[in-house]
Amino acid sequence: MLSNQLIALRSSDAVDVMFANPLTGVVxxxxxxxxxxxxxxxSRRAIVNLILNPNMSLGLWINExxxxxxxxxxxxxxxxxxxxxxxxxYQAA
Numbered sequence: 001m002l003s004n005q006l007i008a009l010r011s012s013d014a015v016d017v018m019f020a021n022p023l024t025g026v027v028x029x030x031x032x033x034x035x036x037x038x039x040x041x042x043s044r045r046a047i048v049n050l051i052l053n054p055n056m057s058l059g060l061w062i063n064e065x066x067x068x069x070x071x072x073x074x075x076x077x078x079x080x081x082x083x084x085x086x087x088x089x090y091q092a093a
Contacts, residue, residue, distance in 0.1 A: 015059075046064075
């Protein structure tokens, strides 16, 4: 549990894939738009809570633990190459 954890897929209109590391406090998210972000200095307690609660809303968690947190730093990793979108968890409608 102390390494990168793939957050179980939940119904989310925004998140495609999400990894969280409770040891380092790093969260990596690929949104369905194709944009990827790395968040650092995330509360380790919040990450563990997310991992242990599979029914928790990803959108709510992201807003509370990442977007509204003053301690979290983020960096855009760019946009997913369109050719790779076929490997995405979700297919465009």
